[in-house]
Amino acid sequence: MNIADLLNKKIIELKAPIVVGLDPTLPAIPDVYKSPYLQLDNPLEAVAKTILDFNKDIVDSVYEIVPAVKPQCAFYEKYGHWGFWAFEESIKYAKSKGMVVIADGKRNDIGSTATAYAEAFLGEVELLDGRKSSSIGADLLTVSPFLGRDGIAPFVETCEKQGKGIFVLVKTSNPSSSDIQNQVTVGRVAQPPAVEAVASHLTIENGRTIFEGLAAYVNEVGKNSIGDSGYSAIGAVVGATYPKEAEVLRQLMPKSIFLVPGYGAQGGGAKDVAPCFNKDKLGAIVNSSRGIMCAYKEKYKATECSKEQYKATVQEATLKMREDISSVL
């Protein structure tokens, strides 16, 4: 059973193709999570411990309702090694509750550096005495494809070895995602012969957009990682804000799971995410971060919301989202 199988199994069991974002910005966190740590000597440790408690309560509220969480690396790195500690501990906690963890790092590099990222997030790292140890321990990682095939292949290799997965950014949810992704191409300027001799390329057909070329590559490279559920561990990020493009991409990557940002706060509705799914009602997992994490703000002030009240609003918002998504499938 590969990671796509596990994810699909949980999506079917829970009837919830949903991932809850763990994006713990301080303005989002009710005061009750902050007050125990205000007196700590190290202010970065204080933030990290606040974040971890906050995340644990979100996980406790949703692990019986949805299959996965998606911590966004930036909000942890922000607080240096203490923040990174909170990132790791949050992942451990979510895994202990049986959740699938998608690390949203949009990592990208080449060769041994890309392999280092892949091993860090998804695999095992080498220790001083030559033994290996797991490190961050996520199940899936988002990967940015600007460096071309060299920049994706090492992640795919690690996934194949470790039974883990990635989501390659193909069409992102933001307003200017079209700047590069929607460019129509008429051919690639070749590089010097010595380079072309050693390069392996992802091919973009003339007259197609960059995102279509990437989709064809994701589909191709994912063929070695298709599990029993018929889906590949090599998925794609496809924004809820572009339903027309999603329709095209669904055809180009029939076996890939789409990680779908942009629902809720960014403007995508349930109808907009519908084209991301296949007819089997699988093939996509829709993310909500702020919509769930900050739902409490409709009822309570951050200064007044108790932990029990907070958890109730998280659960309520998640159930509501599940109903909303179900209504269009």
Add this chain to the structure above:
Amino acid sequence: MNIADLLNKKIIELKAPIVVGLDPTLPAIPDVYKSPYLQLDNPLEAVAKTILDFNKDIVDSVYEIVPAVKPQCAFYEKYGHWGFWAFEESIKYAKSKGMVVIADGKRNDIGSTATAYAEAFLGEVELLDGRKSSSIGADLLTVSPFLGRDGIAPFVETCEKQGKGIFVLVKTSNPSSSDIQNQVTVGRVAQPPAVEAVASHLTIENGRTIFEGLAAYVNEVGKNSIGDSGYSAIGAVVGATYPKEAEVLRQLMPKSIFLVPGYGAQGGGAKDVAPCFNKDKLGAIVNSSRGIMCAYKEKYKATECSKEQYKATVQEATLKMREDISSVL
């Protein structure tokens, strides 16, 4: 004085447009750095402390010869929060010796997430009590542009506020960098009217490549950050492996400093990096990682090399590189 001014001042003083990569992979590190920590209970702490000692000796060997170091995030993240601790401490140490620090993270995201990365690496982060603190404390960060203008602008804003800088990936040194970067475009497929109304775009002229479009954008957006030395804090990554493209890019971004990977181990020679410079002999800083970090392997085995021997080979290789680069300027 902005960060471009500081970097140029040091380049001129030391006659060395050179940055030394801090890419501490275990096979690169002589045993003498590992042995003190082999008995530690926590094997990730052991690696982190090894890495820090190793990096400190590299910094000690080069800080009087070259202006900057470039730690590559992947090799630290690999070891979780302990690795991140070694990353931060290495940066602190290099700064204490007066060096400019370029964090090579190729980070990319949008909106508040991009701002979180920028604040983490280059700015100040908010604490529980509302005060601010610096976090990672680098001077410059590499940024990947796949998400379009939304994905770069928040980094630029933080740079303007904090007097820091970025290098946007424009034409990378790897063999398949042409997959996306060298695509010739004939126009962008427009997005829905509601999105276009709020989107701001980087424009790529019809018939131009993606890398040329990016260069024009970097040049434009960098105009607000030009310092007394005539250079902008918004630079570009341009690989030493593509001298023809570098010539074109030098014209398109006359005010940007190029961070130039690909010299040495990746096949670029001094002649290949020459087109990255302007006539004033400024405008580029050439990176070497393995070529300097592993120079000792030509003389010593990893099991036998002492710290003094290691430092001598680092210094020797750096001086040799400085001479090599100087010969073509």
